[in-house]
Amino acid sequence: MNGEVAIITENITKKFGEFTAVDKLNIKIPKGSIYGLLGPNGAGKSTAIRMFCGVLTPTEGKGEVFGLDVYKDAEKIKQNIGYMSQKFSLYEDLTVIENLNFYADIYSIPKKVKNERIEDIINMAGLNGREKNITKTLSGGWKQRLALGCCLMHKPRLLILDEPTAAVDPVSRRIFWQIIYKLAKQGITILVTTHYMDEAESCDEVAFIFGGKIIGKGNPKKIIEEKNAKNLEDVFIKYVEEQTGEKVQSSFDKIKFIQS
Amino acid sequence: MNMSLRRLMTIVKKEFIHIKRDKASLGMAIMMPIVFIMLFGYAVNTDVENIKIAVMDTDHTVQSRELVSKFKNSDYFCPDVYVKSTKELEKLIDNGDVKAGIIIPSGFSKKIKTGKNPQMQLIIDGTDPTIARTALQNGMMLTEMYSVKIQEKELIKKGLNNNKSKNIDVRTRVWYNPNLESTKFTIPGLIGLIMQNITVMLTAFSLVREKENGTLELLIVTPIKSAELILGKMIPYIFIGSIDFLIALFFGSYLFQVPIEGSLFLLIVLGFGFVICSLAIGMLISTIAQNQAQAMQMTIFFILPSVLLSGFIFPMEAMPKLIQSAGYFIPLTYFLKILRGIILKGIGLNYLWKEVIILFNFGMILLIFASIRFKKKLD
Ligand SMILES: Nc1ncnc2c1ncn2[C@@H]1O[C@H](COP(=O)(O)OP(=O)(O)OP(=O)(O)O)[C@@H](O)[C@H]1O
Ligand SMILES: [Mg+2]
Numbered sequence: 001m002n003g004e005v006a007i008i009t010e011n012i013t014k015k016f017g018e019f020t021a022v023d024k025l026n027i028k029i030p031k032g033s034i035y036g037l038l039g040p041n042g043a044g045k046s047t048a049i050r051m052f053c054g055v056l057t058p059t060e061g062k063g064e065v066f067g068l069d070v071y072k073d074a075e076k077i078k079q080n081i082g083y084m085s086q087k088f089s090l091y092e093d094l095t096v097i098e099n100l101n102f103y104a105d106i107y108s109i110p111k112k113v114k115n116e117r118i119e120d121i122i123n124m125a126g127l128n129g130r131e132k133n134i135t136k137t138l139s140g141g142w143k144q145r146l147a148l149g150c151c152l153m154h155k156p157r158l159l160i161l162d163e164p165t166a167a168v169d170p171v172s173r174r175i176f177w178q179i180i181y182k183l184a185k186q187g188i189t190i191l192v193t194t195h196y197m198d199e200a201e202s203c204d205e206v207a208f209i210f211g212g213k214i215i216g217k218g219n220p221k222k223i224i225e226e227k228n229a230k231n232l233e234d235v236f237i238k239y240v241e242e243q244t245g246e247k248v249q250s251s252f253d254k255i256k257f258i259q260s
Numbered sequence: 261m262n263m264s265l266r267r268l269m270t271i272v273k274k275e276f277i278h279i280k281r282d283k284a285s286l287g288m289a290i291m292m293p294i295v296f297i298m299l300f301g302y303a304v305n306t307d308v309e310n311i312k313i314a315v316m317d318t319d320h321t322v323q324s325r326e327l328v329s330k331f332k333n334s335d336y337f338c339p340d341v342y343v344k345s346t347k348e349l350e351k352l353i354d355n356g357d358v359k360a361g362i363i364i365p366s367g368f369s370k371k372i373k374t375g376k377n378p379q380m381q382l383i384i385d386g387t388d389p390t391i392a393r394t395a396l397q398n399g400m401m402l403t404e405m406y407s408v409k410i411q412e413k414e415l416i417k418k419g420l421n422n423n424k425s426k427n428i429d430v431r432t433r434v435w436y437n438p439n440l441e442s443t444k445f446t447i448p449g450l451i452g453l454i455m456q457n458i459t460v461m462l463t464a465f466s467l468v469r470e471k472e473n474g475t476l477e478l479l480i481v482t483p484i485k486s487a488e489l490i491l492g493k494m495i496p497y498i499f500i501g502s503i504d505f506l507i508a509l510f511f512g513s514y515l516f517q518v519p520i521e522g523s524l525f526l527l528i529v530l531g532f533g534f535v536i537c538s539l540a541i542g543m544l545i546s547t548i549a550q551n552q553a554q555a556m557q558m559t560i561f562f563i564l565p566s567v568l569l570s571g572f573i574f575p576m577e578a579m580p581k582l583i584q585s586a587g588y589f590i591p592l593t594y595f596l597k598i599l600r601g602i603i604l605k606g607i608g609l610n611y612l613w614k615e616v617i618i619l620f621n622f623g624m625i626l627l628i629f630a631s632i633r634f635k636k637k638l639d
Contacts, residue, residue, distance in 0.1 A: 016639075050477075050638065053480075053481050054480070054481065054636075054637075055477055055480050055481065055637065055638050056637065056638055056639050057637060057639055074636075075483070075636075078481050078482065078483060079483060081481065083478070083481045085474060085477045085478060087474040087477075088474075089473065089474035089475045089477060089478045090475070090478075091274065091278075091475060092473075093277070093278060093281045093282070094274070094277055094278075098274075098277060102270060102273075102274055103482070105266055105267065105269075105270035106267055106270055106479075106482045106483070106484055107482060107483065108264060108266055108267065108483070134281075150478075151478075
């Protein structure tokens with residue numbers, strides 16, 4: 001459809017039985033950009049991402065990743081993307097180096113460059129000296145940088161990160177995003193979901209998803225202006241209030257037995 | 261479909277690391293055949309010996325005591341309890357203290373001496389048919405033999421020795437297991453059954469575990485092919501399964517003194533084939549189940565009926581046709597024939613080729629089916 005986009009979809013839809021998790025989603029992610037997917041729990045972010053990765057088959061609609069069809073060319077798409085799922089999913093009983101070797105071999109990285117690449121990843125993730133540690137024993141920040149390293153192994157053109165910073169401390173979060181910026185500078189397209197609005201504000205473009213639908217998208221700064229809000233968090237809350245027709249407030253008043 | 265040896269070996273290596281790090285599971289996999297063979301080998305024994313019986317002897321003669329001692333000298337009975345009344349006898353049988361009772365009425369020896377038919381009563385608790393059948397058959401046989409002997413003696417005394425009755429002399433001969441010991445029949449079957457259960461369980465969880473841990477989602481986005489994944493996951497377990505088979509075979513045949521009459525080499529080769537077959541069944545379960553609990557249920561759903569349908573306990577010939585034909589869809593059925601054929605009868609491929617071909621095809625079809633069933637998708 002377009003040479004300049006990494007992902008483009010047309011009314012892409014995913015149903016689980018009767019339930020529609022992603023409803024006629026239209027999205028266009030330019031190459032080389034950092035694109036943020038925002039929305040409350042259960043909005044359908046992960047489901048949408050899984051369709052782009054070829055993990056789930058869409059129920060309806062069209063979708064292309066680098067001009068490859070999500071129905072027919074799922075296997076080819078997989079060669080071009082690095083995917084970090086929401087749940088940490090490296091082999092916890094393997095050591096750091098065993099996990100890295102595993103991904104290098106699964107992607108058939110040529111033997112000549114394999115060691116060099118693994119070394120680079122270890123340096124990037126700051127895992128020097130921890131190569132022989134069992135992955136389970138690593139702390140959150142390291143685990144997540146190792147996971148990122150594993151999905152960079154085959155030099156993907158598109159990086160899809162599903163809540164990569166959900167379980168890490170602020171320092172690790174900062175380090176992680178510095179890596180993301182560097183990768184973006186090298187021309188890698190990045191699609192990321194997050195619940196942290198400061199992270200979202202540093203995206204080139206964001207899309208808000210609610211109930212499987214996109215309810216607003218664009219450059220974060222512009223959205224804030226348009227919505228006349230203080231920051232993106234305000235925008236997020238305004239969107240949710242518009243959608244549910246209710247003020248976002250705690251229902252604490254309803255728990256009578258604690259107050260009495 | 262072009263498989264990559266490198267990717268296949270990567271999966272194999274990873275699985276070996278999982279196994280190596282999970283010492284408890286590995287220990288279980290090795291201990292299971294030993295424990296199961298011993299447990300089941302000793303428990304599944306239909307040779308009933310030392311049945312406790314009560315004796316009510318109201319005759320009190322040499323002959324009646326001789327008859328009781330005949331019971332005692334056979335391995336089947338243990339006539340240690342003496343009672344005075346039928347009431348007492350009834351109570352003992354009701355309690356389950358004895359499984360049978362013999363009542364020798366007064367006048368028993370007199371009848372023998374006068375050449376009349378002596379009478380006695382054998383009362384049997386029929387709740388356990390195996391015990392009851394043994395007691396009935398052997399009790400009848402013992403008394404018959406005894407009365408024939410007595411009557412012959414009497415006849416000799418009376419000088420009527422020479423007109424020996426010309427009965428048909430039937431000589432039966434039982435082959436392969438001349439003493440009809442049930443362990444001989446049970447142990448080869450047990451080896452097969454245990455092998456099936458262990459190996460199916462080894463692989464039934466392998467894919468669902470990754471599904472539950474979320475690692476499957478990452479595998480899905482890699483270039484791995486389903487056949488590489490399925491085969492790669494099976495190969496380490498083929499090793500373990502084969503070791504299990506050797507352990508089961510050794511313990512079964514050594515502990516229970518069941519010698520292997522046929523070719524040990526052939527037995528091991530075919531055992532290896534059967535291991536692959538059952539591992540493929542486990543793998544298929546793993547591709548169907550959504551989580552480990554489901555995998556467990558499916559495994560049980562397969563294992564339990566296979567105990568009966570394969571002819572492990574009851575001969576298939578005694579089952580209704582429909583149930584019999586269900587047995588033909590279980591690889592264990594064929595492996596049991598192979599095991600019993602080679603271990604007990606000492607026969608070789610010239611008799612067993614049909615079973616071998618069927619088993620081979622089963623393995624191939626199951627593997628191909630599992631590979632096709634496993635889609636690189638989560639939905
Ligand atoms: N395999 C599935 N079968 C049935 N329903 C599903 C399945 N996967 C997701 N859903 C449902 O689809 C909806 C969207 O889920 P999804 O995981 O995409 O949300 P999300 O935006 O990623 O939320 P979160 O922020 O919690 O990760 C949820 O209501 C979820 O329960
Ligand atoms: Mg999610």
